[in-house]
Amino acid sequence: MGQSSEDPSSARPARRRPTRAQTRQKVLDAALEVFGELGIQGGSLDAVAEAGQLSKGAIYSNFASKTELVLALVQENTLNRVGLGLEAVSHADGPVDALTMLSAAMTRALKGDQVRHRLVAELYILAHRDPQLAEALKVSRAEARAMGAETLRQGAALLGITLPMxxxxxxxxxxxxxxxxxxxxxxxxGSVPDDLFASVLVPTVLR
Structure with missing residues (x-):
């Protein structure tokens, strides 16, 4: 029998390149690991690239600087909380249930994501000595508040309640x-009981 002329390599599935969104998330995951361990000042983009097995080009194609990357990490946390709020409202049986579910989710988040909260605290300190960082942080926090406020308005409309302010x-x-x-x-x-957030949020919103 004659040998097949088919190229053996053609039988192998083609390697799929990661999408831009997948690469961006990989950078964020590696950055959280590096900055969580070393802090913002102690961490570097070289360390992020090594931790994520990424090229520096992959990082810079998504984030122009270390500051932009750290701010994106903090902003990602805000987006997650916005998602928690909308999910609580969509699955709740009335306003009290929605706010209780949201409080429980927020409590789990604040206890389970201490790294990002430490980054926020470090950013706050660094910004007081760096006017450029201070302005970038101001813009980032304004965007976070705007997203959160819109989520509150949407949630109130879905629940048929009037916000107290x-x-x-x-x-x-x-x-x-x-x-x-x-x-x-x-x-x-031991200072934050699981029901503490709800004990403040429910009477504040439904007063």
Whole structure:
């Protein structure tokens, strides 16, 4: 029998290149690992590239600088909390149930994602000595508050309730509560009972 002229390599499945979104997420995951262990000042983009087995080009094609990457890590946490809020409302049996579910999800988040909260605290300190970082952080936090306020408005409309204050003000209160409880939990993990967030949120919103 004659040998087949078929190229053996043609039988192998073609390697699929990761999408831009997949690469971006891989950078964020590696950055969280590096900055979580070494801090913002101690970590570097070289270390992020090594941790994620990425090229420097893959990082710079998604983030222009270390500052932009760290801010994106913090912003990702905000997006996750927005998602928690919408999920709680969509699966709830009334306003009290929705706020209780949201409080439970936020409590799990603040206890389970201490790394990002430490990054926020470090950013706050660094920004006081770096005007450029301070301005970038100001813009990032304004975007986070805007997303949170819009989520509050959507949730209130779905639940048929009136917020006790403008959404732009309420989101500042909730972010402050969340970040403050996260800091206290990080210092003393017995200081934040599981129902503490709900005991504040439910009567505040439904007063």
């Amino acid at each position: 403008p959404a732009e003000h309420l989101i500042v209160v909730l972010i402050g509560l969340h970040n403050g409880l996260a800091m206290e939990y990080g210092i003393d993990d």
